[in-house]
Amino acid sequence: MxxxxxxxxxxxxxxxxxxxxxxxxxxxxxxxxxxxxxxxxxxxxxxxxxxxxxxxxxxxxxxxxxxxxxxxxxxxxxxxxxxxxxxxxxxxxxxxxxxxxxxxxxxxxxxxxxxxxxxxxxxxxxxxxxxxxxxxxxxxxxxxxxxxxxxxxxxxxxxxxxxxxxxxxxLSKNEMIRLLVNKGVKPEKAPLYAHLTNNVEEALEMKEDEWFLQAQKIVLKLYEILSKNQLMDALLFLHSDWLSHFKERSQIDTGLDMLLYIYKDLLYIQLDSDDMLVYPDQKNDWQKNALQVSKEKLANQILAILETKKRLQSNVNGPLLMEQLLIKLQEGSNFV
Ligand SMILES: [Zn+2]
Missing domain, CATH: 3.40.50.300 (P-loop containing nucleotide triphosphate hydrolases)
Known part of the structure; x- marks a missing residue:
């Protein structure tokens, strides 16, 4: 080496x-x-x-x-x-x-x-x-x-x-991304791994991990449903797909992080800060949503996810927390 x-x-x-x-x-x-x-x-x-x-x-x-x-x-x-x-x-x-x-x-x-x-x-x-x-x-x-x-x-x-x-x-996020790309991770995928771990080897393991690849698909799909204002569909998807994949508390927490990065990306798209995007390959699909939603609503959605992450630490009822979160994300109102 x-x-x-x-x-x-x-x-x-x-x-x-x-x-x-x-x-x-x-x-x-x-x-x-x-x-x-x-x-x-x-x-x-x-x-x-x-x-x-x-x-x-x-x-x-x-x-x-x-x-x-x-x-x-x-x-x-x-x-x-x-x-x-x-x-x-x-x-x-x-x-x-x-x-x-x-x-x-x-x-x-x-x-x-x-x-x-x-x-x-x-x-x-x-x-x-x-x-x-x-x-x-x-x-x-x-x-x-x-x-x-x-x-x-x-x-x-x-x-x-x-x-x-x-x-x-x-390592800084940028340095981590650079190292991952050097090691063969696709540039559009590297930011997500760099946000989920500080460790290059762990990130490379994630890249090969079937659970993790599936998790990405589920999170993106959930957001896609939410972005169409289809709360009932989102709740159905929660029960049919999300809950059976994100079971352990640590898994739910990872899922919430992945969801959080989507809403942050919307904010960065609004701010024209492409270099901050965690899902750069989704930018074209999300641009319309990002420009329609108010900063205030986005901020509330981000807060709601952060609040859910916090509650998760003391509350084992993951399904109930997630249902409440989806309702809050749909309303975009404050969680408290
Ligand atoms: Zn020498």
């Missing part, structure tokens, strides 16, 4: 600047703590950093060549001086840290340094954490450690205080 400087810089500009500076000034900390949500590029940037440290032909002092033996071995996941530790089952165990220490007591096999990444560092057992602590305090050769976590509050203070803390920001 290769990631160029530019790609990673677009993903996490602050982090990449920090790494560039560290490399150029040759001020590499012994240990870093990479913290941020899933899918924000922590592991990818960790591997880039490793390549930059091992690379034989570093460009401009911070860009690995991707050609030398070290770069290639890291890209292929078989560099002898780079170790990646991940939770074995539910936790990272003491034995795993001991194995790592044994590896590190040997000399670098192909270089004069060692690099390790601990993925899920918050999942270390107390014993593992204590072993690691000693290791962090007494590195016996040039060693760089990257601890990766999605739960910074679960990292022991003793470990936290020995690492340089690097915070990864959630």
């Amino acid at each position: 290769e990631n160029t400087w530019n790609e990673l810089y677009n993903l996490q500009p602050t982090v990449m600047k920090l790494i560039k500076n560290a490399l150029i000034k040759d001020r590499i900390a012994h240990a870093y703590l990479f913290e941020g949500m899933r899918g924000t590029g922590k592991k990818e940037i960790g591997l880039y950093f490793a390549k930059a440290l091992f690379c034989l032909n570093l460009k401009d002092g911070f860009q690995p060549c991707e050609q030398c033996i070290h770069c290639q071995r890291i890209n292929h996941g078989n560099h002898p001086d780079l170790h990646i530790v991940e939770p074995d089952g539910a936790s990272i165990k003491k034995e795993q840290i001991h194995l790592l220490q044994q590896e590190f007591s040997k000399k670098g096999m192909e270089s004069s340094q060692k690099f390790y990444m601990l993925i899920g560092a918050d999942q270390m057992t107390t014993n593992a954490a204590n072993s690691l602590l000693k290791f962090l305090e007494e590195p016996n050769q040039k060693t760089t450690a990257i601890l990766i976590t999605e739960n910074i509050q679960k990292i022991l203070p003793t470990i936290y205080s020995r690492c340089q803390h690097v915070s990864f920001k959630p």
